[in-house]
Amino acid sequence: xxxxxxxxFFPPKTPEGAIKLRAVREKLYAKRxxxxxxxxxxxxxxxxxxxxxxxEIQAEGVAAASHFSCIGATKDSVREQLKQLQDMGVxxxxxxxxxxxxxxxxxxxxxxxxxLVAFIRAEMGNAFHIEVAAYPEVHxxxxxxxxxxxxxxxxVRAGADSAITQYFFNSDAYFRFVDDAHRLGVDxxxxxxxxxxxxxxxxxxxxxxxGAEVPRWIxxxxxxxxxxxxxxxxxxxxxxxxxxxxxRCAGVPGLHFYTMNQSVPTLALCDRLGL
Numbered sequence: 001x002x003x004x005x006x007x008x009f010f011p012p013k014t015p016e017g018a019i020k021l022r023a024v025r026e027k028l029y030a031k032r033x034x035x036x037x038x039x040x041x042x043x044x045x046x047x048x049x050x051x052x053x054x055x056e057i058q059a060e061g062v063a064a065a066s067h068f069s070c071i072g073a074t075k076d077s078v079r080e081q082l083k084q085l086q087d088m089g090v091x092x093x094x095x096x097x098x099x100x101x102x103x104x105x106x107x108x109x110x111x112x113x114x115x116l117v118a119f120i121r122a123e124m125g126n127a128f129h130i131e132v133a134a135y136p137e138v139h140x141x142x143x144x145x146x147x148x149x150x151x152x153x154x155x156v157r158a159g160a161d162s163a164i165t166q167y168f169f170n171s172d173a174y175f176r177f178v179d180d181a182h183r184l185g186v187d188x189x190x191x192x193x194x195x196x197x198x199x200x201x202x203x204x205x206x207x208x209x210x211g212a213e214v215p216r217w218i219x220x221x222x223x224x225x226x227x228x229x230x231x232x233x234x235x236x237x238x239x240x241x242x243x244x245x246x247x248r249c250a251g252v253p254g255l256h257f258y259t260m261n262q263s264v265p266t267l268a269l270c271d272r273l274g275l
Contacts, residue, residue: 005032005275007033009037009038009261010038010039010261011052012261018053021261022056025057025060025263027263028259031267031270035063036062037064037094038057038064040066040067040096050066050067051085063092065092065129066090066094068081068085068093068094070097070119071099073108073109073110074109079123082123085128086127092129093129094131095120095130095131095160096113097110097112113132113133113155114151117130117158117160121159130161131162131164132155132163132164133164134163134165134166135152135165135177139211140209152181153184156181156188160188162188162191163188163190163191164191165190166211166212167193168192168193168213169215170213171246171250173213174192189254191255192256193256193258194240194255196257196265196268197218197236197237198233199229200222200223200225200232218239222235222236236265237272255275
């Protein structure tokens with residue numbers, strides 16, 4: 001058995017995007033992913049697109065995991081959506097608090113992802129494998145690293161089966177997080193999230209927004225390439241393949257790729273790693 005792989009997509013916004021994403025998935029399926037996940041917009045704003053993409057992946061014979069956020073949701077609405085996913089044959093969820101839509105107060109019957117995990121377990125038993133998010137470099141809204149770690153432990157104790165991390169470029173942050181979680185009794189697999197580097201300005205903007213650290217040496221090298229896309233991608237492939245190698249040598253339980261709805265960067269990484 002090779003290292004388990006999984007791929008994340010976001011729901012396309014246009015019919016052309018949907019066609020393009022089908023072609024991307026078909027190429028990535030050659031790597032035999034354990035599952036593919038589909039993201040969910042702020043306040044569940046892409047729910048229809050998320051469920052439609054999940055249904056397509058299931059129909060293509062691959063296990064799909066739907067992201068499922070609870071901010072602004074009621075128990076009744078969550079119950080209804082869980083039933084819908086179960087009827088679609090979905091057996092895996094990524095349970096998240098979710099981002100607040102702009103101008104939105106803290107409404108709804110769920111305040112934390114741990115509330116959602118506990119509710120899903122109470123309602124559905126073991127009908128779903130529940131993934132939760134982990135933040136090796138601390139969630140950007142956390143009060144402190146300790147509070148963030150405690151929030152993660154609470155999600156796992158509420159009934160999570162495994163976790164997927166925010167992407168990172170410093171393997172020590174991941175190893176330290178896993179060790180700290182183990183010390184607090186967490187024994188579920190914590191799968192590292194991997195972000196291919198293809199576009200410098202997009203990556204830096206994205207990382208600043210989500211609290212992922214781009215080490216200074218990587219940042220400076222990327223900025224030094226200017227608009228030289230070929231050099232950025234070659235450098236990015238070296239950096240991320242090296243990171244994946246360190247993780248693989250340490251015996252991580254899998255690799256979860258944030259594909260950004262593209263096949264080429266993720267396939268290049270898999271091929272470089274012989275996956």
